[in-house]
Amino acid sequence: MKPDLRVNFAGIELKNPVLSASGTFGYGYELSDLISLGRLGGIVTKTITLEPRHGNPQPRIAETASGVLNTIGLQNIGVKAFVEEPLEKLHKTGAPVIVSVAGASVNEYVGAVKILNAQKGISGIELNLSCPNLKKKIICHDLPLMSGIIKSVKKISKVPVIAKLSPLVTDIAELSLVAQKSGADGVTLANTYPAMAIDVKTFKPKLSTVKGGLSGECVKPMSVRCVYDAYSVLRIPILGCGGIMNGEDAVEFMLAGASAVSVGTASLISPKNIIKVIDGIENILKEKKIKTAKEIIGSLKGGLRSRRE
16 A cells, blocks of 8 residues: 655645755746656745845856755746746646745735735745845844744735744754744745855855855755754744755655655756655655654654653
8 A cells, every 4th residue: 555645734735745945946837847746745936025136146056065055146036927927837737836935124025925815826935034145134043023024924824834944043943933933834944054165276266155055965964953953842844955865865854853845956956856755755654664654754763852742
């Protein structure tokens, strides 16, 4: 018998626990000729802002050992253009759509979500509160601002609200608790890690902004730790991400406490990798004779913690 991969994430019913990660899958529909998007648990779009953004100058991506640096700078077409074309195409994929939203102020987040509220076919909102590639301070490092954004968006949103947080904090569990207390229905852990690389042939930085966000296989142990720490204190679910390259990586996140996972850098290597992650989870559950994916969430053995109930 095939294991049941269905999970409920923050009130969103997913056919399996694997979603695309924001920023690495375009708006979501562009890869429909390469893979069956209907097989995904869900699609998290690239981040949308109230007004269009050009992003940072080139070069904006650089490979590193077991990872990728990026400094895209939230380039996007703006929320009004997004709902006119990409969102309509996303409806045809057959996968739940979670729209990633960012801004520089409470009003910008609220303004974008108000426009999205008028649309059909959106299952959730992911608040990007942790982009490291902007000149301004990372939003979730300003707790009153972060809390104000979550509360204001939650007040008007017609769908679940998920807070995407930065790992660059002393205590990710405490930061996650602030998001929960502010009304978030779930958290995404974690965004990229600030890093840089230098070209020794030119003596110049490999990114136009010198520093950027590091993702990929090399960050996985740090991201799993973030999920583990937050799960011990949260009542809301966690979307785990950061270095998931195969089914084993995904199961690792789920054992640490993630209810679902999102795949990013692996999709840049090959869009088919996200399907392999889904198949990999299924194969592990079969091998272990586990009937449902939700059984393994937070089921790490020998962990020195007790979840708050």
